[in-house]
Amino acid sequence: MVLGLISALAYLQIGTLSYFQFNSPALGAEPGTESAEEREHEENTNVPNGFSPANPHPNASQPANATIQNFTYARLKQEISPVLGNPSSPITIIEFGDFQCHFCGRFARDTEPQLNQTYIQTGKVNLVFKHFVTHGSDSMSAAMASQCANEQGRFWKFYELLYGNQGEENSGWASVDNLKKFASQIPGMDMTKFNSCVDNQKYKSIVDNDTAFAYKSGFQGTPTLIVEKSDGSDPQVLLGAYPFPVLQAILDKKISGG
Amino acid sequence: MSRENTSSTTSGSSQFVLPFRLIFSTWPYILIAFTTALAFWIVSSIFDQLLYFTPIVYFYLPEDAVVGFILATITSVLLGIIVSMNIFVFKNTRKKIKTASFFSGSTLGVLSSTCASCSSLGFLLVSTLGAAGVTASSLLSNYQIPLRLLSIGLLAWAYYSVSRQLMNSCAINHKRPA
Numbered sequence: 220m221v222l223g224l225i226s227a228l229a230y231l232q233i234g235t236l237s238y239f240q241f242n243s244p245a246l247g248a249e250p251g252t253e254s255a256e257e258r259e260h261e262e263n264t265n266v267p268n269g270f271s272p273a274n275p276h277p278n279a280s281q282p283a284n285a286t287i288q289n290f291t292y293a294r295l296k297q298e299i300s301p302v303l304g305n306p307s308s309p310i311t312i313i314e315f316g317d318f319q320c321h322f323c324g325r326f327a328r329d330t331e332p333q334l335n336q337t338y339i340q341t342g343k344v345n346l347v348f349k350h351f352v353t354h355g356s357d358s359m360s361a362a363m364a365s366q367c368a369n370e371q372g373r374f375w376k377f378y379e380l381l382y383g384n385q386g387e388e389n390s391g392w393a394s395v396d397n398l399k400k401f402a403s404q405i406p407g408m409d410m411t412k413f414n415s416c417v418d419n420q421k422y423k424s425i426v427d428n429d430t431a432f433a434y435k436s437g438f439q440g441t442p443t444l445i446v447e448k449s450d451g452s453d454p455q456v457l458l459g460a461y462p463f464p465v466l467q468a469i470l471d472k473k474i475s476g477g
Numbered sequence: 478m479s480r481e482n483t484s485s486t487t488s489g490s491s492q493f494v495l496p497f498r499l500i501f502s503t504w505p506y507i508l509i510a511f512t513t514a515l516a517f518w519i520v521s522s523i524f525d526q527l528l529y530f531t532p533i534v535y536f537y538l539p540e541d542a543v544v545g546f547i548l549a550t551i552t553s554v555l556l557g558i559i560v561s562m563n564i565f566v567f568k569n570t571r572k573k574i575k576t577a578s579f580f581s582g583s584t585l586g587v588l589s590s591t592c593a594s595c596s597s598l599g600f601l602l603v604s605t606l607g608a609a610g611v612t613a614s615s616l617l618s619n620y621q622i623p624l625r626l627l628s629i630g631l632l633a634w635a636y637y638s639v640s641r642q643l644m645n646s647c648a649i650n651h652k653r654p655a
Contacts, residue, residue, distance in 0.1 A: 320619065329539050351605060355611045362580070388615040459487055459526045467641075468532045 256262060299366070299425065301374035303335065304345035304448075313445040315351035315433045318361035318381045319388050320441040324438035326460035333463040338470060345449075348378065350429040351441050355394040359426065364398040366422035367413050368405070376405045444469055446473060493636075496562065506561045514557025521549040548625040555632040562639045569625040570643070 254292070291468035298340040312334075316323040331346070362382060368377035380401045385391030395417060402413050416422070433443065440458050447454035448470060485640055500506045524530035529535045538546055603610040617624070 252576060325539055325541055328541075355615065382532070386621045389611075390619070401599075462529070462537045465529045465533060465535050472532065 227306070237388055248358045287320075299369065300429075301348045301365075301369045301378075302345055303348075303375055304339040305341060305342045306344040306345055308339075308342055309449055310338075310344045310470060311347060311445075311447055311449050312345045313349055315429070315441060315443040315445075317351055317354050317358045318365065319354035319358045319385070319393055319440045321388075322440075322460040323442045324382045324385040326442050327378060330461060330463045334466065337463075337467070343474060344470060348374070349433070350426045351433040351438065351443065352426060352430045353441060357389055357391070359423075360395045360398060360417070362397050363420055363422050363428040364395075364402065364413075364417050366425055367416035368402060368408070368415060371408060371412065372376065373405050375410055377402065379453045380404060446470065448473070492600060492644045493640050496640045499559075500565045500641070506565055509564060510557035510561035512557075513560040514553045516565055517556050518553040521553065522546075525549065544622060546626065548622065548629065552625065552628055552632060555629065555636065559635050559639065560638070562643075566639060566642060575579060 232407055235397040299461050309433060314323075314326070316326070319463070334344070334346070336399070338344060348365075352358045352366075365374055365377050365381070370437075383403065384392065390399070398417065399414055400465050402408050438456070438458070442458075444461065444466075445454050446457065453473070455473070457466075457469070461469075501510070519528065519641060522536065527536060527538060527542060527546065601610075604615060606613060
């Protein structure tokens with residue numbers, strides 16, 4: 220009976236951690252023409268990229284394949300998503316994350332710096348961030364604020380700050396006031412513009428669309444990573460804060476065309 | 478009086494050691510304990526996103542997971558011991574197994590191994606319970622360490638309970654008139 224309980228719970232989690240492939244090439248960052256700007260942590264470039272779910276209401280019960288296969292480029296609505304690295308890199312990783320999720324924090328602190336150094340700075344991979352708000356209202360505020368930082372080309376600095384100062388879920392560390400304090404620590408941030416953007420919830424629809432898409436696609440946790448070729452083909456969905464060596468094995472296989 | 482005290486002390490310490498020695502002097506029970514502990518350790522490591530099997534087998538321990546990992550390992554070992562002891566009790570005595578603390582301890586151990594709101598468990602809570610689900614998954618996530626400690630406490634109670642059962646079945650009632 221005990222082993223049965225363990226097996227059932229293991230199945231629940233292993234099922235979500237194992238990676239699987241989608242057949243549709245519909246998902247992915249559109250290849251842009253801009254080159255990556257150099258900075259300490261790589262500059263984000265505002266590249267039209269993204270998708271708008273056919274049904275804006277989250278529905279996690281639909282099968283993932285069916286949902287993603289319905290997303291053709293013709294249906295994609297242009298959105299502004301933060302991109303780290305060269306948009307024309309051969310491989311794109313799309314991270315669906317929540318700023319309050321501890322595993323997303325682990326990915327940002329442990330894996331992303333190594334990924335950045337080894338693959339992003341060398342132009343082999345670019346990283347796109349999408350919102351998957353699941354942890355409550357503070358997560359929503361953080362997601363919208365990050366888009367406001369992105370508007371000023373400072374998303375990745377904001378990303379680093381939030382994940383570096385992550386607190387307990389819904390404890391207030393990601394309240395609107397604290398988000399403004401975090402933003403004020405970023406050199407060159409126009410705080411008047413940022414505060415106005417946050418207060419007016421300027422990017423709410425983008426965050427809602429990303430989240431609805433994630434639910435509709437059947438993503439079962441954060442962070443969810445989609446690793447695909449830059450033309451959107453061969454997407455592979457990974458759930459979890461993959462450590463760098465494991466992600467490296469996946470990326471090397473994908474780069475070598477395996 | 479002093480004899481009584483000595484007897485009581487001896488019986489107190491041996492109450493935990495003797496059943497352990499008795500059961501784990503045979504290979505099948507060692508194997509059951511080891512297999513159960515390993516199975517639970519693997520499950521909790523997967524839940525904690527520390528252990529990966531594809532495309533390479535990889536285990537890593539980031540800073541934020543050290544305390545949780547130590548507690549999960551203690552839980553796994555305790556669980557292995559208790560499962561094995563319960564099987565021994567079931568096979569060798571007519572006593573009814575007391576499962577409440579064992580099951581609550583092991584279930585709590587598994588539940589607290591997850592960052593609930595990051596995993597499918599949290600999603601299940603959120604999608605079925607809405608705002609209450611968010612609160613529930615946040616609680617599971619924020620109180621992961623205390624829950625694991627509680628789980629260890631419950632398993633320790635289960636160990637005590639099984640040990641006492643085993644010892645009582647062989648106990649001599651000193652108060653009984655000769």
